[in-house]
Amino acid sequence: MIPELGHYALVLALALSLIQSVGPVIGARYRDASLMRLADSTALMQFFFVALSFAALTVSYVTSDFSVANVFENSHSMMPLIYKMTSVWGNHEGSMLLWVLILAVFGAGVAAFGRNLPSSLKALVLAVQSWIATAFYLFILLTSNPFLRLPQAPFEGRDLNPILQDPGLAIHPPLLYLGYVGFSIAFSFAVAALIEGRIDAAWARWVRPWTLAAWMFLTLGIAMGSYWAYYTLGWGGFWFWDPVENASLMPWLSGTALLHSAVVMEKRNALKIWTVLLAILTFSLSLIGTFLVRSGVLTSVHAFATDPTRGIFILGILIAFIGGSLTLFAWRAPMLKQGGLFAPISREGSLVFNNLFLTTACLTVFVGTLYPLALEAMTGEKISVGPPFYNVTFGPLMIALVFAMPFGPLLAWKRGDLLGVAQRLMSAFAVGLVAVAIAFAAEGGQSVLAPFGVGLAFFVMAGAAVDIAERAGLFRVPLATAAKRAAGLPRSAWGTAVAHVGIALTLLGIIGAATWGTERIVALKPSQTVALSGYELSFDGLTQRRGPNYSAQVATFSVHSGGALIGIMEPSKRSFSARGMSTNEAALMMRGLGQLYLSLGDTNADGSIAVRLYYKPLVMLIWFGAVVMMLGGALSLSDRRLRVGAPKPGRKPAAKPALQAAE
């Protein structure tokens, strides 16, 4: 009964979505207020029904209803409750349901909080959202229905892929989806603006909070996924340049570019056409990511060819939305009026520079991800594009971008003074140089590039501090006044500084973990000891333990530093009988910002066990930096001018009654 309810709710959501796809558009065309307002209620109702559908699937999982094919294939009655719930999106069908749920959340968000939007724009935005939703409801109902029943209910389920039975992966997909489905709002706004043929600075102010929110989730989602891969895969890597990771990185890069170009549009009414194009491209990249991951084309071109229904369906959605929106763009964009002139050396110019490098970086990832697929499909020749490729292509672009980062916020709008900015950044340069010298002395010539990377990171952090100090007038006015001014600065200024510091922290973490880490690979027998970067780890022995749906082989290590015991580390191997699979659970120990990392390999005939031991200094900064970036985004989002529904600052009180009357 409950699965059928869920199925039916999804069909109702589709029906509502069809209404919302057409009604508001007609309303906007003929200025019919009631038809336009229709979108608000359908968007909220859609959210209600999709949530109901999602809840129904969750209930089926929690109650282990194995008569539902999807539950049978991805769950097990002995699995802990938390994983029963996360199994809902631990499979293709369920994750698509999560996708539309998040789409509906954002649609309902616009309906509920977009009170200050012009009614025709709001109606069109919600209609475009519904076009996307309709396509994906149909995709689920026609090719990936999670509510299908089995003729005979099996006694036990097949279990969730053990690698997914992990807290990190429980929250990773929702965060990631909140990110890249969130970009659909920017897309809908862009398409709506093109249909209306009108776009202004206010448009950018409405789009920015949604884009910022999506970007924050995506940042956190990518960081979460990276940390999960780091501790799960057992060799301590944090980024693999795998197509699936790239699929999430591409929207992040273009979304970051979009955030910056929207600033120019909002403040200076310039870069309109480019901003609209970026909004379209960012969500297109999210769709491409969905296609890459969901169609099976990544596993191999041939896997795609043998079972193409889903792949072809998503490809159809892809072509319709990307092709359609770009055609609309080509047709309507020339009609949008350009505004706001600026000199090449100016705040706008620096943001254009940022956009050029971010989009080129995004293109690099795009080509690197898709080129092997295209080449194989066309010529049959197979090539591999891996980390060494990105190190020489993506790396330099990022270094140039990061180096330019402190300059941007210090340049004036319209016409800036690069020399003056360079002078004001002198103290930051000095901090960077000192950092290079210290890093050189500390590492003793291990790597030539790493100290410069450290210097770059410190330059960026000091640059962010200089920006805030300059704005507050530090050293020019009394300290108390400066502090007061700093506190009174727009939150978005603080947000910029904080997010830029986050980038620098991530850079530091990458350098620390990649160049100064130490690694030992040894075969150990009980009571043997290994030394690693000043730590002594002694292997105390192996024990067997039982988990709820697995058995584990646990190795116990006592860790000594300077003769004193500082802790116990227990890496393990788990084997899951339902699927006959095993996972490797690394043991982690925090040492300041670094980590000790142990993972187990094979047991040998002589009773020894292979162990990989790492010391990774500063490694936590990689993810901590991402959290700081996200906090920067949150600060900027709390800026009063961006707060959804907040009245525009500086509006005269006399304007208020008129506004209320309009509502």
Add this chain to the structure above:
Amino acid sequence: MRRFAFIALLFAWLAPAVAFAVEPDEMLKDPVLEARARHLSEELRCMVCQNQSIDDSAAPLARDLRLLVRQRLTQGDTDQQVLDFLVARYGDFVLLRPPVKFDTLLLWGLPPAALVAGLIALVAMARRRRTASLQPAALTPEEQKRLSTLVGPGAPEA
């Protein structure tokens, strides 16, 4: 494969293998040679895996390749000779950094070309704007009319 959560798709092939990448018994005694071997391993793809280097992969084939690399190195091959040997045997597929040649021209060329084209377009646009902003726009008929009413019929034609 398609059924798993999407990120797991990427890692799913790993699941049956708990053993990891470089095993203690494979490593060479000479630390310099071993370091070279590790470095080379990062450039080589495990062909049965999905986008994994032989340094990271636990697949038997990756182990065979790691042993092969070490064998060639101990026999005195240079790094390039080892790579050439493997390419001759397995094709370009084995290299994680594809060679620059006709087939990969777009792969290597497109990003820098886009960067250069973007820069040129920006410079051109800045130039055009500068010349445009130097010459004030002509008055519209209405503005001309207002001007005439303000200064009289003798107003200069703009």
